[in-house]
Amino acid sequence: MNEKVPLYYSIMEVIKDSIINGIYPIGSFLPTETELEQQFKVSKITIRKAIELLENDGYVTKKSGKGTTVISNSIFNKLSNGQSFSSILNQQGYQVTKENTEFEYITLNPQDDLFQYYGRQCLKISRCYYLDGEPYIHFTHYLPGDIQVPDQQKLNDFSLYMYLYQHNHSVADFNDDFFVEFPPLDILKALHLENGPVLGRKRISHDIYGKVVEVSHARYNTRIHNYQIQYKI
Structure with a gap:
């Protein structure tokens, strides 16, 4: 376990990994506190x-006298109180698909903004989200x-944050x-737009040590659907 983080946090990560990978399925009970102490x-x-x-992150629920039950195995469970935009669209009856995923390694120079995060090389991922068959969001991830x-x-089922997690880069x-x-003309073309402007979003994600593990740019074709945020109170 990593000595740079509290011991209980490292143990939480080990148990969470077991939940995400199905060792403790949804609906099952975690080992008792005594068993975990011994383990x-x-x-x-x-x-x-731990x-x-x-429990605070929504993976388990604990009831006195009944044990600790697994209730979620999502990699991106409660990173914020907001619901993911894709989930909102799906609940509204839209079909969201991912297409045209492209990968390439790019060489960075010291004057590049990304150099401060990744050094000489990073992986660039470009892809488009379609809403009922129409290009809606263009993503570029670094x-x-x-x-x-x-x-x-595996590209059709590619999940960015699960892939980061599997490569030891938890967000x-x-x-x-x-x-x-x-936006650049190639992005307008990908979104089937003749001109701008468009809504954009830049995301910078960090791991528990504060290290940047993702920089992404998203452009939305809000002529199809407005961007929405829903929060649970």
Whole structure:
């Protein structure tokens, strides 16, 4: 376990990994506190803090006398109180699909903005989200250069944050900046637009150490659908 983070946090990450990978399926019970104490060779207080984090993040629910039940296995469970935009669209009856995913490694120079995060190389991912068959969002993601390009057969099911997680780059927080811009012509073409401006979003994601693990740019064709945010109170 990593000595740079609290022990209970490291234990929480191990248990969360087991939940995400199906070792503890939804509806199943986690081992008892005593069993977890013996497994990790730590105190009851440490285990309780780890379980508390999992409960706060929405992975488990704890009931006195009944144990701790797994209720979610989502990689991006409660990074914020907001619901993902794709989930909102699906609930509204829209069909959201991902197409035209492209990967390439790019070489960075010291004068490039991304150099401060990734050094000499990063992985660039470009893809388009379609709303009922119409191009709606164009994404460009920049990830650490040590991440391998996924198998071509897996592109249709490609999940960015799961892929980061599988390559030991878990997202702990992110910052979003929204703006209006005139995007490059290739992005206008991808969105089937003749001219701008369009709504844009820049996201910078960090791991638990504050290291940048994702920089992404999204452009939205709001002529098809407005961008929406829903929060649970």
